[in-house]
Amino acid sequence: MGRVPAARRSVLTEDVYERVKGLIMNGDLEPGARVNIYAIARLLEVSQTPVREVLSALESEGLLTKEALRGYSVAPLLTPAQIADLYQLRLLLEPWAAGRAAELMTAEAAERVRAELASVPKAPQGTRYEDYHGLADHDARFHDLIAELSGSGAVRESLRRTHGHLHLFRIEYAGGRDGDPTLAEHARIAEAVMAGRAEAASEAMRAHLAAARDRFLQMEP
Template sequence: MIPAELTATDGGTNASLPRAERAYQQLRAAIQAGQLAPGTRLREVELAESLGLSRTPVREALSRLESEGLVVNEPNRGMMVTQLDASMVSELYVMREVLEGTAAALAARHATDVELSLLRDIVERDLAIADDPVRLAANNRLFHETLHRCAHNRYLLKTLRSLHESMALLGRSTLAVPGRAHASYEEHASLVAALEQRDPALAEQIMRRHIQQAYKVRLSLWIEEQAGS
């Protein structure tokens, strides 16, 4: 079901933007925030009413989101937020492992001391918010986004941003699973130590293992959700 009013979650959408761009940003933010969950049917009339726009910019926004893989046009069901199956989840994590492993190796070579200090601060913040899965998930995203920038490779950064937009389709954070938050903290701390040692091979190995562990938890969540649906 489409909410009566969709609101941007990134601080608001600039009213001076073209209407199609505003519609795109608000719909993308709603998908990422879970307002529009995977499997939600996207009817132009309802979306236009919810966004306070006409159908034309909404149609353009949906076409753009479809090209990015966030929505799909099913022959018998129409436009809907993409639902990931087991193979798609696997493919997503395979790419995460490759790309984030590469980012970790590059960060070990190119990150500044200030950037590494910032990464360390982000990791240690987990200890203060250990009982808040929402804040933990936000801090986790910040850690990974900061690490990506530490690689100092604009093309890798662009690819990772696109990949992480698709991650929004996975649903709730794996950090809410008992024990995963602490394990993730330990993995992040080990990664930062490898970066501080300027050891690209070790940093890549730790990051790949981190993504593999996250995938195991994610797959368990997916199986659990499928069993309950």
């Protein structure tokens, strides 16, 4: 594992969080690997306190697992069956959410959607987490925003609790994929939602999720 620059003290916990997440997403900490609090603290040249906080946060995001008497380990990558199952859930929830968001569209909501699209004007070229984390964050925000604009707290919370988002990005960028299709598909969804075209928005979301699912399932194991 290569040396990681020391965290800046002014934003200590945030830096530790991004560095540890980067180790996981880049495969420096491989799926199933034990994550030793003391070793991570030495690597990042920080105290154990922020490391403990960060490992707990990453567990809540599903990137780490914790076992009694064994501590933290890197969560395994999703299997093809788990990917298919995750997208089946999303296909049940998100096309409806997109259609409903279109029905409830307002000028203020449209501006929020437009601003989110503008936050990542082009796909990153690199395959390391440091390169693509902005796209990963945008993807999470975009889907969460559509769920929020649907007015259904239950749908929004269900999507938040799947823990699939970052796992999918681990797989996608390890496999050398780029983000161009994702951004293009988001743009089509946004166009329909902002125009208030419920059926088109629902179909655009369904097509996006089905295409994303197929891209993952066609990747080499």
